[in-house]
Amino acid sequence: MEALAQRLSQLDPHSEGAIRVVAFYDTLMRRRVDLPALARASAGLGECVAGIRLHGTGRSIRVAPDGRETTAPPAAASATAPITLDEEEIGTVWLERPGPSGPFDDVLLDRLALAAAAVVERYGPARTTMADPALVELAVSADCDEAARARALRLLGFAADLPVRVLAVRSRLPLDRVGALVCPAHPVKAALVAGVGVILAAAVAPEALPAGVRAGVAAAGPPDRSWREARTALRFTTARRPVVHHDDLGALALLADVPAEALRANPDVTAVARLARTPEEFETLEAYCATGSLRRAADALHLHHSTVARRLDHLGTSLGIPLGDPAGRTRARLALSAWHLLGEGRHPADSPDPG
Template sequence: MEALALRLSQLDSQVEGAIRVIMFYDTLMRRRVDLPALARASAGLAECVAGIRLHGTGRVIRMSPDGREASASPPPASSTTPITLDEEEIGTVWLERPGPPGSLDLDELLLDRLAIAAAAVVERYGPARTTMADPALVELAISADSDEAARARALRLLGFAADLPLHVVAVRSQLPLDQVGGLICPARPVKAAPLADVGVILATTVDQARFPAGGVRAGGVRAGIGAAESPDRSWREARTALRFSTPRQPVVHYDSLGALALLAQVPNDAARDNADVAAIARIADSPGELETLDTYCSTGSLRRAADLLHLHHSSVARRLEQTGKTLGIDLTEPTGLLRARLALTAWRLLND
């Protein structure tokens, strides 16, 4: 190749420049550089700012000829070229050449080779465009046993840039996980994988209102959303929040639990031995009684509970009076209502 380049370079200086550009990018691709290194090398070759943008993640890399990130607001690009992978445009590369343009032919060739190299980097290191991911990678990203270097590499391979926010969601669903992921995080990086009996969704944004309604039995989902920035801690929070989900509240954000989250830390034996929890267990075989109590505890209002249950408020009042006697709790008192709600929640956690 070098001998051929030498012979061709004697024919025309433009040909020599073109061959040098091609050889330059061939070398970069052999060295398996990442996108920042690719942009940095291109800026040095072009002697102006070079940029790379990936549509899927919104990631933008701009490097100046001195090898540093370009900090000034970008001027209009002097020339651009799309990055194409498998006949799909996945991003754009450009030059920000100030003043009169240089050799347009060489700029076009440089951008063509930069776009090809960027596509190769994305194909090699970037994520598959499907929402479903390798469960081993997802587990590595959220496991408390992973070191930070391994976690960062797993997230990079999944397609999450270091500067992107990350939300972890624990899901039980009859719908495919990729469908749920696409609904709650449209047009942004999102990955999903099954782990044991729980699905995991990693997403840069979570639109809680877009979860399919109805709960698992109705073909929807039950989900818990973690709040922490650290993926491993957020995963723990998401699983805890999932345990608090109910048919009436199928999606729970960990932040919304507040002090209720402490109930998840109560040992099972201690919860079973509690008199109020044991009383809830005794009425569990009566779905109507349990539903009435749950609705009343959720609303704190007799009339609101009656509306949701499609019953007359006097019928609900009679049910609650009987339930209160069974539980040994005065449900008309604030303290009694609090006891019933805590006992009902603790009972659910035991049976999760």
């Protein structure tokens, strides 16, 4: 390395300094330093505040040139670089230089980003979110033997003695962003399998899902069973109920096992399909079935309860279902659920039917 630096410096005075920066970080990586040590070394080398942030954990490290983590309000970054691992951006490194950029800032940040990625990978599991779809499919496949499944989960970064939660997702947002939101502080992996988003996580916070994302959530258990349950729950999601937990479905989950031809042939489902051509009436029926109350449905629709009452009278006649009694409401709810299971109400951006 020193011989190469000497030869290059004879050609370009800038090259010797750049090669010294490269050699500096090569030495740090051989010593297997951690992220705080990387930040301290970078701040000392750059003679300004250096920072490292990992997207998956939200962790940030800012170190001053004296080697101490700084609590001063962050200044605008004078230069930044992404930390990339397995072709995914997992974080950012930056310098907070008060004056003009230094002559080697670009080289410093480039090597710092490479070193940070190596540290994350070494002391993993790596906090990357996107994963090899083949490994994810193996982990959730019903046809996989347990030894192969355990190996796939280990390669994905999940400990053998910890439960893995499974989500089935339809989303316009990239799956890595969705995964990072529902599991910001624990291992999480995402991939697209057979047109459906799969998120494997050590823990999940479904309430953190952003608007526009639909998700079926399974309880902790064997990944193959959880994946089956998550896909079933996903089929019951609607615009009003974008997140469904399989445990909350109860006996309603049995509808998912009914052949599609039988669902389509049912008169109540046929009547709901006709009603769906009139969005205003269909929205009224959905609100009424979801809330179980005329007044709560009126609140949800921002209408006067007398208006909703008139609509429901008309709907009952159109459907041939007595919506005013409990048995009629149950029939309507089942017909709506069956209609959604058939995928008739899916948003154009949604994935293909996972069932």
